[in-house]
Amino acid sequence: AVIVIACPCALGLATPTALMVGTGKGAEQGILIKGGEPLEGACKVNAVVFDKTGTLTNGKPVVTDVLSFSETNEDDVIEISASLEKSSEHPLAEAIVNYSEEENYTMSEVEEFKAIPGHGVQGVVNGSVYFMGNRKLIEDIAQLEVGRINRKLERLEEQGKTAMILASKEKILGIVAVADTVKDTSREAIEALKKRKIDVWMITGDNARTAKAIATQVGIANILAEVLPENKAAEVKKLQGSGKKVAMVGDGINDAPALAQADIGIAMGSGTDVAMETGGIVIIRNDLRDVVTAFDLSKETMQKIKQNMFFALFYNIIGIPIAARVFMGIGLVLKPELAGLAMALSSVSVVTNSLLIKYFRPGKRNYVSLVAPIVMTILFTLIFFEFSRLSTNMTKTTSTVGTTISFINKK
Incomplete structure (x- = not known):
């Protein structure tokens, strides 16, 4: 009976069953x-x-402002910018190219194109070198001063727009501002x-x-x-x-x-x-609320794993002493066949508790999951002690029958 009741079957199920149900529930939630x-x-x-x-x-920025300086007009700013950016894979570049196509601007071929991560792009358009990007690109690589357009840049940036500067090797030609919606x-x-x-x-x-x-x-x-x-x-x-x-x-x-x-x-x-x-x-589903749901589901799953560990160890803690007949003096024993059934019930409690994760709902308290473990603990404890009582009665009955048979044989 001790060997049977000490079997760690439920302990082996405690973690994997909860994780399996948890990942499945996550898939249901996207x-x-x-x-x-x-x-x-x-x-x-x-x-x-x-x-x-x-x-x-949303990752779908659109062009909101086009500013030109010197002798350059806004059409030239867009055409040169789109020509440069069509070779880039950045979302901001895509916004400029899309705007150019929608407004039927002409894009020229680019030679010696170079993307500079975190700064912008540069390339040769119609024989001239151009730069398109942020302040650092213009100041550090094109080596041009942006001081005179600072106020325009700041005004656009304070509105949440990304301002990209277009420049040649000699001067700043314009600004293209792009904004993305939250x-x-x-x-x-x-x-x-x-x-x-x-x-x-x-x-x-x-x-x-x-x-x-x-x-x-x-x-x-x-x-x-x-x-x-x-x-x-x-x-x-x-x-x-x-x-x-x-x-x-x-x-x-x-x-x-x-x-x-x-x-x-x-x-x-x-x-x-x-x-x-x-x-x-x-x-x-590309919904940021699902990030919160993932954290909540993780907490729910880990709570179930801890509860499962409790169920697995609880039955062993109370079952092993009874099976070892430590409490025989107060009439508590556990026969091997009923010990096996008791351990099967502990595995059932672990699996059932894990399945309660299916009742998880984002942003709502899972009352079924809160109450059910308490009910199961009480229920299975009562069943466990009922098995112990049955074992005691069976032992007494077996002892009485054995005594009777022995008495008859002596006669």
């Missing part, structure tokens, strides 16, 4: 969880870093994370003014601006070094190193294949 590690780790996160473009915003669910998701005592950060390559304008719209106070793509992972590592358990949420190739560096990488389903392969969790 959350792809790649195994048990990210599901277990998500509940420990206390800081979330969001990429801006395509994550907090997702409808971004602010709601950020507020939900704050309620759960999770610090929220935004990381972007945009300048501080543009970043602040977008962050204000979604309710984020912690901003990491002007971060080059290759430095995003380093910023995540800094947060980890301060004792934070960090989740990184991103969608682009540039986010992949940061997704890999973070304790939990969360990729948006609308993002690049590289990002989705790197992330341990993928948000299929």
